Amino acid sequence: MKNEWMENFYGKVTVRVAGKGIERFLNLLVRNGVHVQNVKRHGTETATFTLRVREALRIRPFARQSECSVEFLRRSGAPFVINRMLKNSGFIIGGLMFVFIVFFLSNSIWGIEIKGAKPATEYQIRKELDKMGVKIGRTQFSIANVEGIQRQLTNRIEALTWVGVELKGTTFHLQVVEKKQPKKTEQLSPRNLVAKKKATIVHMFVEKGKQMVNVYDHVVPGQLLVSGLIGKEGATKRVAAQGEILGETWYKSYVEMPLNTSFKVFNGKEEQKHYLRIGSTDIPLWGFGKLKLRKYETEENQRDIYLLKWKLPFSYVNKTFREKEEITRQYTKDEAIKKASEIALRDIKTRIDEDAKIKEEKILHRVFENGKVKLSIHFQIIENIAKGQPIPKETSE
């Protein structure tokens, strides 16, 4: 009984025997190691039974010996099924091709719609998309994901404030918000110029208005530098004071710099694994075996698969493992001081205007403590200290 599956696997042949010595014939077969099964008697001189395909040709001599005639009736089992399948393989291939083509087409890009952009910007966006590989007819597998496209577009095209990229089925919808670059409006309302911060004035250039302070004067925040009220007393006129008042200001920066620092860096070694995700289980497709990396970070990239407009319950996941390494950076004292002052300079530059000049830097204080260098640096900076302040109407008359 348990052998029936094996018989199916090897392929069976049903045989009809006719003659007088059927029993003798069966005994002969059995003694010669033929696997005879399902022997049924039909009348007095005929019987049917099944045996394996490869044994089918061996039974002729035994039949002659026992004066029986054999006739092969039917073939069944795996080899014949496979044969039939091969013969009809066209249908199967066609079916597979159909599914594959539908699958492929529903994962291609069939349209890119851009909304809210001027023609010029739209052209630019299309060009950038082309460069990224987002084109009609491409598969969605080969391109970056939606967030990536969004980020790259905003980075590459200046005129965009924001672009929303959305993938609906096979069409990309881009919602664009353009930057409105404002025109410089001439400020025409009457105003004074006052000091922004504590400074010593080093240079003055007044275009309009009455100068109220002189070079080398020390000013405090809010102090009037250029007055917008001009003319003689009693007949004053309000104008918008304009000018550039450069003052020397002072900044202090305090920097701490450890001599030994340890960093975590990627050392470039990485491994990739590919999975098929069904629900929450991952079935590895490629990349087996244990990771050779010791410390690593994992980056996961999931791609949903669509058939027509439906999202299939499985998705393709690509995991990248990047090896991390700890690196210790060591500075000598001189190097640490140099680095620290560089940091201080960078720090200062973020605090002052772009057109400000650094006149001088002076290290006020320097301590080595607990493996750290502590610096306090004093900067002298020349910058525009003027700030507009509108003149209230009451005081004008």
Added chain:
Amino acid sequence: MAKKWGQLVRNWMADKMDLPQDVMMDLPRITMIGQIHIYIENHRGLIAFSDKEVRLLLKQGQLLIKGKSFVIKTILPEEILLEGRIDQVIYINEESGGKK
């Protein structure tokens, strides 16, 4: 005479040493599942087979199985599995009954 002696020794051994009789003495072992299956080991060949009657050769005598709609499921040199409805299993001894 020598054959008889051997038989006797084997009989004695099977008895005293608790060995299965069928192994020691070449007797058939018959397993039946209700009326529907019969499994016979240690037979010596098929003598007659029809859908109502199967006759098997044993080392000593014959075995006759009567019933209905018999099908030999599997047959091997010393084993046979028979399916159908079994009504009777009869031993036929050559000395007493002879051939029928």
